[in-house]
Amino acid sequence: MLRNKQEDIDIKIKQEQIMQEYKEIKKIMKKVWENNKDDTYFDPDHLDNFDYRFMISWLGKTYKPEKILEIGTRSGCSLGCLLHSYDSYNNVEVFSFDLWREYELNILKNKKISSITSKFIPFQIKKKLAQNRVLRNLRYMNVETDELNINFFDGDSRCNVPNFFEKNNNIKLDYALVDGGHDKTTAWCDLMNVVNHVKNGGILVFDDLIDNYNLITVWNDFKKYFNKSFDFYDFMVSKGFAYAIRKE
Numbered sequence: 001m002l003r004n005k006q007e008d009i010d011i012k013i014k015q016e017q018i019m020q021e022y023k024e025i026k027k028i029m030k031k032v033w034e035n036n037k038d039d040t041y042f043d044p045d046h047l048d049n050f051d052y053r054f055m056i057s058w059l060g061k062t063y064k065p066e067k068i069l070e071i072g073t074r075s076g077c078s079l080g081c082l083l084h085s086y087d088s089y090n091n092v093e094v095f096s097f098d099l100w101r102e103y104e105l106n107i108l109k110n111k112k113i114s115s116i117t118s119k120f121i122p123f124q125i126k127k128k129l130a131q132n133r134v135l136r137n138l139r140y141m142n143v144e145t146d147e148l149n150i151n152f153f154d155g156d157s158r159c160n161v162p163n164f165f166e167k168n169n170n171i172k173l174d175y176a177l178v179d180g181g182h183d184k185t186t187a188w189c190d191l192m193n194v195v196n197h198v199k200n201g202g203i204l205v206f207d208d209l210i211d212n213y214n215l216i217t218v219w220n221d222f223k224k225y226f227n228k229s230f231d232f233y234d235f236m237v238s239k240g241f242a243y244a245i246r247k248e
């Protein structure tokens, strides 16, 4: 897609603002990592120079979204980055969709020996443990989970998200993250299932555009369809990530 000079300057300015989050995110990662050494998502030494989590943290600080939907919460890293800077969580409502399958239980201090892979844990237990881990990690990231209204949904987002909106058609989102299944068909389906529920001024976040998953083709198709309805901000660094703000 052709870009004009002004768009390039805007992206550069945004990129510089977003980079400012580096130190704070690193500190927050460290706090979770020290209590959670089995979850490499929080390893501060694995942070890229320009990471999608800086962008999410910057979006949280700048826009303070209140109605939030995440497809792919995993262990709460992206959600914590979004929410860590809020003064209050009283008006915040989160809808969190995941399969909750990526859980490993560590029963001994020596995690290498004690790790029980998820296939040996019954799903109902695994799901609860995974969701509790999200809440615990959010607390490490300074989020007041007692104030927060967070709703967990388990199962395939391709069915669960449309089912959710069928029952809650009036919900308009300030923020949606699409970071669940990373095959192109699922990513496209998830984008399509949330896009019309993002309110004017609301934000849609998408990542893994380049690198292994190469979802750039999905994002470019999405941009073609919704060119008139959103302003797009793409950052083709690290693994490639983007956000879009609804303008009509």
Ligand SMILES: C[S@@+](CC[C@H](N)C(=O)[O-])C[C@H]1O[C@@H](n2cnc3c(N)ncnc32)[C@H](O)[C@@H]1O
Binding pocket: 041, 071, 072, 073, 074, 075, 076, 077, 078, 079, 097, 098, 099, 100, 101, 102, 155, 156, 157, 158, 179, 180, 181, 182, 186
């Ligand atoms: C890349 S991780 C999400 C990382 C998280 N957003 C973060 O940055 O901390 C992807 C998550 O999506 C979940 N997932 C994959 N396919 C899914 C599907 N079809 N429906 C719902 N969740 C899915 C996985 O279980 C995993 O937890």
